[in-house]
Amino acid sequence: MYKGTLIALGGGYDDDLIKLIRSEICPVHANIEVIATAATEPQESGLAYKEAFEELGCNKVQFMLIDENHAADQAEYISRIQQADVIFFTGGDQVRLTEFLNGTQLLEIMRRRYHEEPIIIAGTSAGAAIMSDRMIYDGYGHYSLIKGEMKTTIGFGFVSHLYIDTHFVERGRFGRLAHAVAHDPAYVGVGLSEETGIIIKEGNKIEVFGTGVVTIIDASKIRFTNTRQVSENQPIAVEHLIMHMLVEGYRYCLEEHLFQPVEQHLPSPAQEASDATASLV
Incomplete structure (x- = not known):
């Protein structure tokens, strides 16, 4: 876990x-x-997001410049990642993230801390797509159902x-x-609408937040697919894909392949009595 x-x-x-x-x-000094x-x-x-967090009262926000001219494995960055409570990846081109961070000590520290410590790793758009061990980076419209048009590569491997x-x-x-999950049935597909997201807890429980829909595509019970046999530039065939649509208030458990409502934490009888007494004062 x-x-x-x-x-x-x-x-x-x-x-x-x-x-x-x-x-x-919670703490403003995180x-x-x-x-x-x-x-x-x-x-x-980076500076715009730094300001956005600071506007909410967070007073220890920093920005790491990692690109063609600024290496990830700087001593200062490694020290800061070891102390971070939250790591936030912005949107853009996820291939750039893998190009400059995969294989670095900095990313390895992030993975270890995610596995062993209660750190939060967050991202939007490209910053969300890179979180698993593999990611989709190409494929458009109906062309994505043609073999060779959908492409995947290595992600960051937090899950x-x-x-x-x-x-x-x-x-x-x-x-x-x-197409991606039909080709790799051991994988579950999670499609995030804009302004809608997921919280993954314990590496297993996916809960929804936001105003839209999260689509789950589960290939674990497919009966047939030609994705590995069909020639390049030919359409794919798949039998028995399972799809779920989640909104806020529901979750999907990856290990169990289970759709369920999120438990509502109701107050205990003692708490209800306490609240009733307080309302009379």
């Missing part, structure tokens, strides 16, 4: 994501590290056997997520 928490948003308006992170960590490597203008994006796709409904990405 992993001790860390992953928070992933499907893109779009992200003020609610920042507020959620703030509510999860160490927050922003990594904007995926962004077209990393410095501007495994999961594909996270973002801007899912808005950019018509059902085909490429279905």
Whole structure:
């Protein structure tokens, strides 16, 4: 069981994501590290998110510039990641994140801490797509159901056997997520609509936040697929994919392949009596 928490948003308006992170960590003095490597203008994006956290009262927010000219494995960055309570990845191009962080000591420390400590690792758009051990980085519209058009590569590996796709409904990405899990049935596909996200607890329980829908595509019970036999540039066939649609208040358990409502934490009788007494005072 992993001790860390992953928070992933499907893109779009992200003020609610920042507020959620703030509510999860609680102390205003928590160490927050922003990594904007995926962004077209990393410095501007990093500083903008730093200011957004500071506007909510967080007073220990820093930004790491990691790109072609700034290596990840700087002594200062390693020291800061070892002390971070929250690591936040911005949106942009997820291939840039893997290019500059995969294989680094910095990423290895993040993985270890996520497995062993109650750290929060969060991201939006590209910063969400890189969280698992593999990620989708290509495939558009109906072309994504043609062999060779959908492409995957290595992600950051905080969790495994999961594909996270973002801007899912808005950019018509059902085909490429279905193709990915049909090709790798041990993986579960998670499609995040914009302004909608997931919280992954214990590396297993996926809970929804936001106003939209999270799509789950489960290939664990497929009866047939031709994805490995069919030639390049030919359409794929799949039998018996299972799909779920989650909204806030519901969860999906990866290990059990189980859809269920999130338990409502009702007050105990003693608490209800205490609250009733307080209301009479």
